[in-house]
Amino acid sequence: MTIQVQDLRKVYRGQAREVPALEGVWLAVRPGEFVAVTGRSGSGKTTLLNILGGLDRDYEGRVILDGRDLALLGDRDLSDMRNRGIGFVFQAFHLLPHLTVLENVTLPGLFGRVGSAHSTVERALVALERVGLRGKAGVCPTRLSAGERQRVAIARAILNRPRMLLCDEPTGNLDEATGAVVLDIFRELNEQDGTTLVVATHSPQVAAAASRRVALEAGRVVRDDGQPQTDDA
Amino acid sequence: MTIGAGITLVRRNLTRSHRHFLFSAVGLVVGTATLAFFLALSTGIRERVINRLYPVNQVEFQREVVRLFGLGVEVPARLDRATLDALRSLPGVRGVFPKQRTKFQAKLWGGWDVLGYQANLEAFADGLPPDLIREELRAAEREVLGPEEVVCEGGRDCRRTTYYESFRDLGDVLGCASDRDCPAGEACRAGTCRMACDAEDSCAEGLACVGGECRARCRNTEDCRPGEVCEGSGVSRACRRLACRLRNARDQFSEDWAVLRGEVGPGTPCPEGTYCATPSVLASEGRCMAPIPVILSPFLLEVYNSVAATALGLRRLAGLEVMLGVRLAMLLGESFFVEDERVEKRVVRRARVVGFSPKAMEFGVTMPLPYVVRANAALRGREEAEDFTSVVVVTERNEDIPALVEDARVLGLTLSPRSEEGRKAANVLAILTVVFALISLIILAISAINITHTFLMLVTERRTEIAVYRAVGATLWDIRGLILAEATWLGLVGGAAGVLAGYGVSVAANLLAAPVLGRIPGSPSNLFVFSPWVVLAGLACAVLFALVGAYVPARAAARTDPAIVLMQG
Numbered sequence: 061m062t063i064q065v066q067d068l069r070k071v072y073r074g075q076a077r078e079v080p081a082l083e084g085v086w087l088a089v090r091p092g093e094f095v096a097v098t099g100r101s102g103s104g105k106t107t108l109l110n111i112l113g114g115l116d117r118d119y120e121g122r123v124i125l126d127g128r129d130l131a132l133l134g135d136r137d138l139s140d141m142r143n144r145g146i147g148f149v150f151q152a153f154h155l156l157p158h159l160t161v162l163e164n165v166t167l168p169g170l171f172g173r174v175g176s177a178h179s180t181v182e183r184a185l186v187a188l189e190r191v192g193l194r195g196k197a198g199v200c201p202t203r204l205s206a207g208e209r210q211r212v213a214i215a216r217a218i219l220n221r222p223r224m225l226l227c228d229e230p231t232g233n234l235d236e237a238t239g240a241v242v243l244d245i246f247r248e249l250n251e252q253d254g255t256t257l258v259v260a261t262h263s264p265q266v267a268a269a270a271s272r273r274v275a276l277e278a279g280r281v282v283r284d285d286g287q288p289q290t291d292d293a
Numbered sequence: 294m295t296i297g298a299g300i301t302l303v304r305r306n307l308t309r310s311h312r313h314f315l316f317s318a319v320g321l322v323v324g325t326a327t328l329a330f331f332l333a334l335s336t337g338i339r340e341r342v343i344n345r346l347y348p349v350n351q352v353e354f355q356r357e358v359v360r361l362f363g364l365g366v367e368v369p370a371r372l373d374r375a376t377l378d379a380l381r382s383l384p385g386v387r388g389v390f391p392k393q394r395t396k397f398q399a400k401l402w403g404g405w406d407v408l409g410y411q412a413n414l415e416a417f418a419d420g421l422p423p424d425l426i427r428e429e430l431r432a433a434e435r436e437v438l439g440p441e442e443v444v445c446e447g448g449r450d451c452r453r454t455t456y457y458e459s460f461r462d463l464g465d466v467l468g469c470a471s472d473r474d475c476p477a478g479e480a481c482r483a484g485t486c487r488m489a490c491d492a493e494d495s496c497a498e499g500l501a502c503v504g505g506e507c508r509a510r511c512r513n514t515e516d517c518r519p520g521e522v523c524e525g526s527g528v529s530r531a532c533r534r535l536a537c538r539l540r541n542a543r544d545q546f547s548e549d550w551a552v553l554r555g556e557v558g559p560g561t562p563c564p565e566g567t568y569c570a571t572p573s574v575l576a577s578e579g580r581c582m583a584p585i586p587v588i589l590s591p592f593l594l595e596v597y598n599s600v601a602a603t604a605l606g607l608r609r610l611a612g613l614e615v616m617l618g619v620r621l622a623m624l625l626g627e628s629f630f631v632e633d634e635r636v637e638k639r640v641v642r643r644a645r646v647v648g649f650s651p652k653a654m655e656f657g658v659t660m661p662l663p664y665v666v667r668a669n670a671a672l673r674g675r676e677e678a679e680d681f682t683s684v685v686v687v688t689e690r691n692e693d694i695p696a697l698v699e700d701a702r703v704l705g706l707t708l709s710p711r712s713e714e715g716r717k718a719a720n721v722l723a724i725l726t727v728v729f730a731l732i733s734l735i736i737l738a739i740s741a742i743n744i745t746h747t748f749l750m751l752v753t754e755r756r757t758e759i760a761v762y763r764a765v766g767a768t769l770w771d772i773r774g775l776i777l778a779e780a781t782w783l784g785l786v787g788g789a790a791g792v793l794a795g796y797g798v799s800v801a802a803n804l805l806a807a808p809v810l811g812r813i814p815g816s817p818s819n820l821f822v823f824s825p826w827v828v829l830a831g832l833a834c835a836v837l838f839a840l841v842g843a844y845v846p847a848r849a850a851a852r853t854d855p856a857i858v859l860m861q862g
Contacts, residue, residue: 106860115764116856135769143766150859154761158309170298171766177297216765 061126061145061223061256063089063112068121070107070279081107082119083279089272091223092254093286094246096261096270103276105260109226112258113146114138126223143172147217151229153209155201155216161188162197165215172220180219187215191245207238214245224256225249231263243269299771303778310751314779317747317842318787320740321835325791328733329831330798333821335726341817343722345429346651347715349691350387352698354380354706355683372681374477376704380686383700385693391681393665394419394654397672398628401644401658403621405548409608415629417657418587420665423461425685430457430588430648437614456617456647462663463583464518464534467640467671468572476663476670476678482506484572486667501531508532520567520581535581537562537569542577545641546622553643557581574624574639584620584645587658591649591816596656619646621658625668638672683709737838744783744842748776752850760855773847780843781836788835792828799823 065087072079082104089095097105110116111123114130117138123130125145130138142148155164162184169180188194191211201209210230217225227246231239243266249255250271259266267273272286307314356372372391381389394417401416434457435441445451466485469475475486482489488507490496496507508531509516511523517532524533539545539555547553554562555569563569563581571579594610602609610616621644626634633639644658653659670678684706688694698708708716752759759772767775799821810816 107856110856110860113764115859116854139763139766139768139771142764148764148859152859154757154764154859156758156761158305167761168765170295170302171762171768171771 061089062091062124063087063224063256063258064122064124065108065112066122066124068108068111068119068123070104070111070116070119081279082111085121085276085279085281087274087281087284089256089258091256092250094250094257094259094269094271095286096259096267096273097276098261098267098273099276101262104279105276106228107279108276109228109258109260112224113148113226114142140172143168144220145223147214147220147222147225149210149213149217149225149227149230151232153201153206153213153233155209155212157200157202160198160200161193161204161212164201164212165197165219167216168219183219184215187218188212190218190248191215205238206233207235207241210234210238210242211245214242218249218255221253222255224258227257227259227261229260229262231261231266236265239263239265299774299778302775303782306755306775306779307782313747313751314783317740317744318783318790320736320743321784321787321839322791322794324733324737324740324838325788325831325835326794326798327736328730328834329792329795329823329827330821331726331729331733332827332830333795333799333823335722335729336822336824336827337817337820339719339722340822341820343715343718347712347718350688350694351685352688352694353392353683353685353709353712354701355709357702357705357707371679372684372706373679376706377681377684379704380684380701380706383697385688385690385697386686387689388424388687390422390425390685390687391662392419392421392683392685393662393669393678393680394682395665396669396677397625397634398631400624400627400629401621404619407610407615407619413629416623417654418623418660418665419654419657419682420660420662421652421685423661425687426588426650426652427457427460429650429652430460433457433613433649434617437612438617454618459583459586459645459647460588460661461586462661463586464520465570465582465585465642465664465667466534466572466580467667468576468637469671473675474671475675476666477675479670486670501525501529503529503531503533519583520564535563537579537581539569539571539577539579542571542575544577545571545574554581555579568643570642572640573637574641575637584643585623585660585664586647587621587644587660588648588650588653589616589646589658590653590655591651592655593653613649616646617648620644621646626672634672640668640671734834737834740787741838741842744780744839745845748780748843748846749849752776752846752853755850756853756858759850759853760858763853763855764859769851772851772853776843776847776850777840780839780847783843784836784839785832787839788832791835792823792831795831796821796823 065085068082068085070080070082072081085104085108097108099105107116111119117131125141133141162181165184165187166180169177169184185194185197188197191214193208193211193215196204196208201212204212210233225246230246231242234242246257246259247269250257259270261267273283274281275283377389377391380386399416399418400413402411402413404412434455438453441452441455442450443453468484469481469486472481475481478488479486480489482505488496488500489505490502490507491505492502496502499510500507501510503525511517511530511532514521514523517523521532521534523530525531535557537555537557544552544555550568551562553568556562567581567583569579570582571577591613594613594616598609601607623642623644624639625642626639644660650659666678686697688697701707762772803819803821806820810818
């Protein structure tokens, strides 16, 4: 998925004051890139990912995914893009505790029109197979380790074979070894499927594994070691 | 989101939060139960009491009474055949049924079989067209005697004895001195009133002119009325009433039916079920006739049971059915209160109870109209027989009645007290229904507020879940729809439980009321009608109020900002 971010600005408006989160971010990502967005807490990484994923629509500037300006999309089209084109992986996993692992993974299938219910389950099992958790399909997430939960979250994110994965501190709650397993999965998705990866992280290992590193500071891009030479840039 | 996926999610959420939903449903159950209970009660009272007493699409008129200087003075306009024709021509009128009261004195006795003693009463009677209440009599009879088709011995299908079919003009011949003593269309010939004719085509359809008299055509005696035989040849075959003779005129007062049947020939009495009716108490020669079919008002039995039986220590009547088939005797022209008619004008007639109707006279008997017209003509003259007491008008639609009332006023007619009562009763019932429905709706509104609180709490609890749904592709409408679908399901379940609870309470109410209703002859055994529309109204209101209650939470759920919620973890 091609990403073009042009002069992106975001302000959080509180009752007492306004807090700028992004202040004129420019970014262009080619399909199949593995981009690590680094920076200190509060630098705007998560805000950038939320805007890229269409979860946050209160911004200034332009965000264009595969040539479609997110600001011009209606709720239905944007939801459809999230359902089929984008996968999310969160630091806190955000699995639903009252559902089994398999039910969690099939959630995107409930809101989209990608195949039948039967094929959704089959795709969910394949996704679980890829993250090595097919054997735990019927287990509740509360009985899984943190690493396993994150792998379930990844399986959920890739159910509909999205063109882009947005991952917010995916290894933030994991130990080094478990984080490495998750990182291997990301690498495989990027290299084998050509999935565009944008990962917000503090982890040097994750940053090192990425093909490109973008550093944010106080809502601005301060370093981008793979800025493509495009007319827009 | 597909419907199947929506159902899956709703089912999961309802199962997960069943305690919250059960708590929310309590108000819906109470509100719906109250609504269903009162709607069913209102429907029951309207269908089983008011419509029975004051049928829809029917209204009764009588001559207008003008109060002159504080005195009740009747307008001189008559309720005659011309007025009836004018009523028939009014728009929306489907049928006009005149009623007439007896205008002469009479005594009545009988009832030994059911009362245990012979009752002697002043007799009042009125006549109404059999067509007006035939179906009502049939329904009332089925209610107390069961279906007409019964299985007899040997498994054969056969019919039980029916009574309502007898409520028709079975024929009667009263004495006369001149044409003035006969109803319109009949002439006095050889001391009796007859439909005179001088040519074949001067009789109405179905009648043949035989010996200067119009008689019913027949093929055999079964085509004729009781007490008649079919005679003649070819197309001239017509019914003739059998002449009979009693041993002497005093036999008319006998209670022995064998004596009453007299003789039509040596050793041959009047046919089974008929008796020898003479033109006056002085005569011993007469014609074989069936007893006059009469119907009674359930109120008469109610008054007897509650007043007469209690005061005089007499046997109470268990139900209406015990009176069916009971024979009575009437002496027209004599009174306990006023001077008797000339003796040659006095007539003994037998009667038989064949049904019950709230339309029957409360304190008297009601018979088919032709009997009353003939008797009024014989004892009071043709003019009196042509003046009707009231008229029942059947309209195409209930909405036609207000205009009809206005039109009838021009003809000098006003609503009878009974119809006026009916309109008032219907209005009172409508007001009570509205009041109780409002109370039910208030309960449902309170339950809707409760549902709002519960759903708001659930939406707050499920913020992360909703945000995850949005992240994986749920639209705003998916989120709203999910909450509203849960509310719909809650409304359906709460509504169904409420209707069932209302039904249960109605059963209990019926059981409690049974001892009281049982003492009122003709009262319905069940005051409630849970018709499909009552059930649908209960369910629809429950769903509607659940949706109203869930509307704000559904909007709040859709407004959940997934970015903020997911960022907070």
